[in-house]
């Protein structure tokens with residue numbers, strides 16, 4: 001019997017038993033598409049509906065653990081809807097993460113304003129250093145969060161440099177571009193505002209914003225760390241999908257320094273390098289263009 005047969009019920013029942021500490025009957029499962037990395041399902045059970053994702057790669061156990069810790073950190077702020085972590089671990093050679101299932105609804109009135117205000121509220125949570133107490137992942141790539149006092153050093157050494165180094169090593173990024181990136185380092189303090197380390201979602205593209213049953217925004221799949229808050233906003237502009245009302249409401253709640261739009265490409269060097277490493281050299285021209293511009 002393969003996993004798509006009876007075995008899947010046994011798997012879901014065993015992990016729900018471990019998470020809830022009681023016997024759970026799985027009634028029905030629906031497999032979900034859309035994730036880049038893991039398998040995912042909506043699991044209907046005697047104890048309610050759950051979102052479960054799982055994987056068999058060696059690193060997925062750690063990936064789910066730090067995803068759970070990131071979700072808990074965001075959820076603790078009460079800034080916006082974050083699914084509750086029900087459990088995570090490893091069972092029958094599979095690592096898994098169980099979350100509250102977010103039933104999707106229609107955008108309610110003031111949805112975009114609410115997302116802007118909530119993100120501003122999230123970003124009002126600060127700590128003395130950039131980084132985080134644990135490392136995590138951006139997509140499937142490791143993201144280093146070693147606590148650092150200087151935000152420009154953090155952005156360069158722990159965001160841009162590891163990704164650029166990986167892209168160079170993989171033969172995706174030309175050496176001239178890698179060198180040009182290095183020249184940006186000392187200019188960062190003149191190009192970006194020096195702000196306090198703010199709690200960020202860290203992977204804020206439209207696919208990671210869901211709409212709850214009552215029409216509110218919910219965030220999933222974070223790559224949390226304390227960083228420059230403009231990096232989260234810039235991320236939303238990489239592929240778009242966020243209404244202008246979102247930016248206006250954010251700016252009203254937590255005003256940005258003038259010239260944010262001009263700084264967006266600098267922050268987005270990071271996701272562009274990540275995309276280069278994940279999906280190939282198609283993103284390198286974007287990196288080159290930004291480096292020429294600055």
Ligand code: ADP
Nearest residue numbers: 033034035036037038040051083099100101102
């Ligand atoms: P991956 O880790 O592989 O990127 P995702 O977390 O993106 O997987 O999840 C896969 C799919 O499930 C996506 O379509 C996503 O929108 C949806 N999803 C993720 N978390 C939840 C949740 N808590 N409730 C309902 N749907 C979810």
